[in-house]
Amino acid sequence: MDERKKNILMERLQATKVKYAAGLPEKIQSILKGWDPFLYGPWHSEQFEVFHRQVHTLAGSAGTFGFPKIGQAARGVEMLLKLILESGQPPDKRAKDQITAQLISLNKVYIASTSVQPPPLSQENRAAPSDQPQPIGPAGENRRKQIIIVDEPGQDCQELASQLHYYGYGCRCCHTLPELREEMDRSVPSVLLMNIDLEDGLGVREAEKIHRQEKGAVQTVFISSEGDLPRRLSAIRAGGIGFFQHPIDLDRLMGLLDGLFLDGDEELFRVLIVDDSKSLAQFHADVLQGAGMHCHVVTDPLKVTEPLEQFQPDLILMDLYMPDCTGWELASVIRQHAASGSIPIVFLSVEKDWDRQLLAISKGGDDFLTKPIEPDHLVLSVQARIKWARKCRSNRVYDGLTGLLNHSATTERLVLEVERSKREKSTFSFALIDLDGIQSVNESHGYPMGDQVIKSLARLLKKRMRTTDIVGRIGGEEFSVLFLGATVGEALEILEEVRLAFSRIEHRAAKGLFNQTFSCGVVSFPDYFDSATLQEKARKALSRAKQQGKNRVEFD
Secondary structure (H helix, E strand, C coil): CCHHHHHHHHHHHHHHHHHHHHHHHHHHHHHHHHHHHHHHCCCCHHHHHHHHHHHHHHHHHCCCCCCHHHHHHHHHHHHHHHHHHHHCCCCCHHHHHHHHHHHHHHHHHHHHHCCCCCCCCCHHHCCCCCCCCCCCCCCCCCCCEEEEEECCCCCCHHHHHHHHHHCCEEEEEECCHHHHHHHHHHCCCCEEEEECCCCCCHHHHHHHHHHHHCCCCCEEEEEECCCCHHHHHHHHHCCCCEEEECCCCHHHHHHHHHHHCHHHHCCCCEEEEECCCHHHHHHHHHHHHHCCCEEEEECCHHHCHHHHHHHCCCEEEECCCCCCCCHHHHHHHHHCCHHHCCCCEEEEECCCCHHHHHHHHHCCCCEEEECCCCHHHHHHHHHHHHHHHHHHHHHHHECCCCCCECHHHHHHHHHHHHHHHHHHCCCEEEEEEEECCHHHHHHHHCHHHHHHHHHHHHHHHHHHCCCCCEEEEEECCEEEEEEECCCHHHHHHHHHHHHHHHHHCCEEECCEEECCCEEEEEEEECCCCCHHHHHHHHHHHHHHHHHCCCCCEEEC
16 A cells, blocks of 8 residues: 555544544443443343443444453443343343443443543654545556566567557667666656666666665566576576566566566455444444455445445455344345355454354354454455455356356356346446457467467456456357446447457467457347347357458447
């Protein structure tokens, strides 16, 4: 996270803590007065459950917002109340006396803590004031990755830059160290592609200097006309992350760059937070958003169905004790639905009883975290669980060769998008793409080269489509794209750009360089109102593109 966003997050968390502290007297007084009806009046089990939830919320939130002693005291009251709930019987005089004593203790702790406010931010951590609220989230999600290529004049630097440009990288070329320094003054790149022999080896020292000055933000990939061991050792000792010999294998270079920028390109983690305490839920959301995740907060557990469908979370962070529906009851309901049955559910609750934690997990939970929880612990726990779930899911829904959605997952997404668009009366477009003459590539250059061409198109589709578009591999040399919210005209414009870019990419085989093309058919919803018809019409448009000479996009 950059410093500005870190400061914004700290300001937001601090403001939440101050707001919580301001409302704390009312919370304490409400609990003290809430006990009176049970101490002197008739027994009402439903009202007692509401009172228990009130104390439970204080026990879970006080520590999070900077009042751990109040949280511990409230936890003592909450445990006594829970024993009564489990018995199903009104409290006797002894139980009432115990609860009263614990409430008196809670009030004393509160009075002693009134002078202890959440610590203010130090001056250096304060963000500059702004008239407008600033969003928290990762910056530059869609920015083009910048590369400076520094190569000898005899090498075709511009051609390499053009090839990388088709995959979405912005490249600048230079041939001397003074030119490199001028380019660095204009803007700092993500990657330096440096000829290791430049100016009798002075380029290596310059690359090391840049790496130190930019504190590792600039990675160096070395290139050379020679691939001997001494040069490769020099590249490693200078901190290079790769070494390529002319003529450069573009596919291998793209594989290195894709791995380097994988974290930045990966879809953001999406967390659905279900907690009846609005302030606590928002606090946890701010913490997770500050770590680069998308969060959606639900404070009424009975209204979780729509966010589950629309937000499509990677993980559900859920309180255990909520009105109208407990956490484990809600988890059991969620597990009944096939679409959400595999979403990790992590309970976050003040509950410390091991048996109850195990019960919650047995009802559909995947993990249990205890309130209050340190922000770093929360972030790491959520990240680890989502990464594991995505890894397991990728084995089921992603194609092994390209990393795109596989046939069944793509078909499922098309069906879901049809249903969603019917509900919302929105539009989308659907395209089928097929490589032209891939069998000739296999016969002329071998099947590994054919696979390389398939991966090249998959990489281009991932990089050149919008972040909202859904790309899949139907099978063999055929792909599909769902353009969410796009008309046929908008989809055609994007596909034409991709078609032209792909036709200009050079693939290097043993027999020399060659180019490849694809044909495409595209249709839209609601012109065709069900998934089967959309696929049928897109395939007819694709066939027409093939019949009319290939390397073209047709629509129906």
